[in-house]
Amino acid sequence: MIAVINDRCDFCGACVAVCPVDSIDLFEARIAILKHCIDCMLCVWICPVETLAPESNEQEVECVVSTTA
Amino acid sequence: MRRLYDCVVVGGGPGGAWAAKHVAESGATVLLLEKDREVGIPVRCAEAVGAAGLKAVVEPRSRWISNSIKGVVLVSPDGQEVVVESAEEQGYMLDRKIFDYELVQMAAAKGVEVLTKAYVHNVVKPDGQVQGVRFTHLGDSHEISAKIVIGADGVESRVGRWGGLRTNIKMRDMESCLQMTLTNINVDPNYIHFYFGKRVAPGGYLWVFPKNSNTANVGLGVSGEFSQHKAARRFLQEFVQKKFPSAAVMYTVAGGVPCAVTLKKIVADGLMLVGDAAHQVNPMSGGGITTAMLAGKIAGRVAGEAICSGDLSEIKLSEYPKEWHKLQGKTHERFHKIKQAVYKLTDEDLNKTAASILKMAPEQRTIGGVFRAALLKHPSLLLDLVKVFVN
Numbered sequence: 001m002i003a004v005i006n007d008r009c010d011f012c013g014a015c016v017a018v019c020p021v022d023s024i025d026l027f028e029a030r031i032a033i034l035k036h037c038i039d040c041m042l043c044v045w046i047c048p049v050e051t052l053a054p055e056s057n058e059q060e061v062e063c064v065v066s067t068t069a
Numbered sequence: 070m071r072r073l074y075d076c077v078v079v080g081g082g083p084g085g086a087w088a089a090k091h092v093a094e095s096g097a098t099v100l101l102l103e104k105d106r107e108v109g110i111p112v113r114c115a116e117a118v119g120a121a122g123l124k125a126v127v128e129p130r131s132r133w134i135s136n137s138i139k140g141v142v143l144v145s146p147d148g149q150e151v152v153v154e155s156a157e158e159q160g161y162m163l164d165r166k167i168f169d170y171e172l173v174q175m176a177a178a179k180g181v182e183v184l185t186k187a188y189v190h191n192v193v194k195p196d197g198q199v200q201g202v203r204f205t206h207l208g209d210s211h212e213i214s215a216k217i218v219i220g221a222d223g224v225e226s227r228v229g230r231w232g233g234l235r236t237n238i239k240m241r242d243m244e245s246c247l248q249m250t251l252t253n254i255n256v257d258p259n260y261i262h263f264y265f266g267k268r269v270a271p272g273g274y275l276w277v278f279p280k281n282s283n284t285a286n287v288g289l290g291v292s293g294e295f296s297q298h299k300a301a302r303r304f305l306q307e308f309v310q311k312k313f314p315s316a317a318v319m320y321t322v323a324g325g326v327p328c329a330v331t332l333k334k335i336v337a338d339g340l341m342l343v344g345d346a347a348h349q350v351n352p353m354s355g356g357g358i359t360t361a362m363l364a365g366k367i368a369g370r371v372a373g374e375a376i377c378s379g380d381l382s383e384i385k386l387s388e389y390p391k392e393w394h395k396l397q398g399k400t401h402e403r404f405h406k407i408k409q410a411v412y413k414l415t416d417e418d419l420n421k422t423a424a425s426i427l428k429m430a431p432e433q434r435t436i437g438g439v440f441r442a443a444l445l446k447h448p449s450l451l452l453d454l455v456k457v458f459v460n
Contacts, residue, residue, distance in 0.1 A: 010321070010322060010323035010324075012113060012224075012322070012323040012324045012325055013223055013224050013225025013324075013325060014224065014225075014243065014245060014246075014323070014324065014325025015325075016224075016225035016227070017224045017225045017226075017236075017238060017243065017325050017327065018237075018238060018240060018243055018293065018325070020237060022227070022230055026225060027188070041297075042240060042293075044297075045240065045293060045296055045297035046240065046243055046245050046293050046296055046325060047245070047300065047323075048245045048246055048247040048291075048296075048300060048301035048302055048323040048324070048325075049247065049300065049301070049302050049323050050300045050302065
């Protein structure tokens with residue numbers, strides 16, 4: 001699962017654009033990784049400001065998981 | 070607000086505004102939905118635009134322009150500066166806050182209704198054909214029917230995905246970008262600078278675009294092929310600390326720029342995509358303001374005709390991608406191939422090329438001349454470029 005540091009996020013949408021399974025929701029000021037995420041890491045790699053990280057690599061993170069698509 | 074519009078446009082950037090304006094000019098009812106609280110803010114752009122490209126889509130107004138650009142400086146990895154000046158390559162630094170705002174005003178003057186803080190969360194698609202949108206506005210949910218939905222919702226376009234269009238992009242064609250607006254620096258306001266090299270911005274470039282002699286947009290794009298090893302913000306922090314140690318950072322903005330060819334399919338029954346959503350950015354420069362406006366103009370006109378005729382089919386709407394391809398899309402395919410060839414060059418190649426160009430007389434240093442010199446120096450690039458023009 002991907003962890004999100006929402007305070008870092010600039011809401012640019014790059015992660016949404018590269019997600020192959022459309023599993024990122026970008027609300028006005030919040031990112032949510034949806035349940036059907038396949039952990040491909042593309043969003044982690046494209047993020048210009050390192051908002052996203054593999055959950056295990058990041059200790060102090062706020063993990064936002066939404067159950068609705 | 071009505072329950073039914075002829076056309077709903079999602080996204081109030083230049084592409085959406087121009088599409089809305091041109092649909093409304095046909096007499097159709099149009100609703101423009103913008104997710105942010107104000108059109109034009111936040112600015113997610115380096116704000117430079119070519120003069121010719123801008124004039125082709127709108128008569129520039131002086132209050133949109135913060136600075137005029139007289140030339141381009143290309144900086145090689147080892148710091149050689151190649152100055153390119155040419156009358157027809159002049160450009161402007163736009164003030165996007167004012168520019169975007171006034172484009173939407175111009176659309177409103179044609180009768181377009183505008184709603185900000187309107188967050189679209191799905192399309193209405195009862196029998197597989199897009200027939201409207203669902204959105205929330207100030208805590209209320211709304212469903213609006215529309216004969217045609219135009220998705221001008223940016224690089225993260227979800228309107229396209231919901232409508233069944235494939236909007237995926239390859240990582241190497243996505244530029245991971247970060248920009249800071251710096252002040253308390255010294256820059257020549259007449260020139261925009263581009264820095265190249267694997268250590269500055271692999272698979273992309275770094276830009277310094279001056280708004281005046283002490284303020285500039287300084288940013289970079291790193292190809293998604295490389296950004297996994299080092300994020301854009303780390304590249305930018307290093308450059309700014311080294312080059313502009315006294316700078317105050319007035320504004321920081323991130324972005325993803327799709328430097329690809331136009332999506333294969335940008336229309337479906339009752340649905341059209343415009344701008345970044347359709348990957349209509351110039352893949353070499355990453356510039357997408359005027360290309361989105363050109364696309365918006367074509368899409369808007371075709372949508373207007375479709376609404377008048379009652380034929381909302383993909384076949385009818387396909388007049389838009391056909392004309393886009395003829396006017397710009399084909400050029401982007403060529404630029405995309407050149408981009409791929411150029412990014413194969415090593416830093417050493419770029420340094421040698423810069424050295425050979427600097428031996429040319431300044432008046433020969435047009436963008437075309439620079440490319441010719443690069444080709445002579447690099448036969449392998451020449452082969453790639455031959456493929457560009459043969460394919």
